[in-house]
Amino acid sequence: MKSTTRGTIAAVITGVAAAMGAAATPAAAVDTVPVPVPLDGIEKSLNVELPKVGGEIPLPMPGAPEGPQYVEGRLLPERVIPQLPVSGGLPGVGLRAPLPHLLGDDFDHVGVGTQASDLRTLAPGLSLDAPLTAPNADNFGLPEPKLPQVGLLTPVLQTVPAANLGTGPGL
Numbered sequence: 001m002k003s004t005t006r007g008t009i010a011a012v013i014t015g016v017a018a019a020m021g022a023a024a025t026p027a028a029a030v031d032t033v034p035v036p037v038p039l040d041g042i043e044k045s046l047n048v049e050l051p052k053v054g055g056e057i058p059l060p061m062p063g064a065p066e067g068p069q070y071v072e073g074r075l076l077p078e079r080v081i082p083q084l085p086v087s088g089g090l091p092g093v094g095l096r097a098p099l100p101h102l103l104g105d106d107f108d109h110v111g112v113g114t115q116a117s118d119l120r121t122l123a124p125g126l127s128l129d130a131p132l133t134a135p136n137a138d139n140f141g142l143p144e145p146k147l148p149q150v151g152l153l154t155p156v157l158q159t160v161p162a163a164n165l166g167t168g169p170g171l
Contacts, residue, residue, distance in 0.1 A: 051097035058089030125153035
């Protein structure tokens with residue numbers, strides 16, 4: 001084997017290894033964006049304890065759709081319009097508010113919190129077949145007519161939301 005051939009093969013292997021290493025370690029991405037609600041100025045000007053409010057907004061990330069699948073005996077692929085996967089999340093909210101000692105002296109604050117939870121979706125898709133069959137050898141290679149078929153791929157929504165409620169002194 002010539003040295004130029006070995007050098008070319010080494011360069012290709014190095015490039016493939018670098019590409020695989022980059023694909024294996026994804027860049028650090030932010031899943032949610034915090035959204036604080038600043039009420040400190042109102043609290044200081046009115047000299048009153050106001051609720052503390054904040055939230056998280058998830059960033060939706062589109063995925064790669066599953067391509068059409070060719071099936072024997074059909075003229076058109078199985079999924080003409082593929083379903084597009086989108087992953088993101090439900091927004092999270094945090095609220096801490098003072099209570100006027102309704103539940104006793106030990107319970108002067110209430111807190112409600114929902115964390116941003118994962119959300120996986122698939123957009124609707126379409127599957128259809130032409131009103132002709134595949135070429136038939138018994139009919140001199142001509143297709144035969146048949147009833148057309150249309151199918152709607154239903155959307156998918158998967159999530160597990162959760163919330164916390166707590167009361168206590170000065171949460």
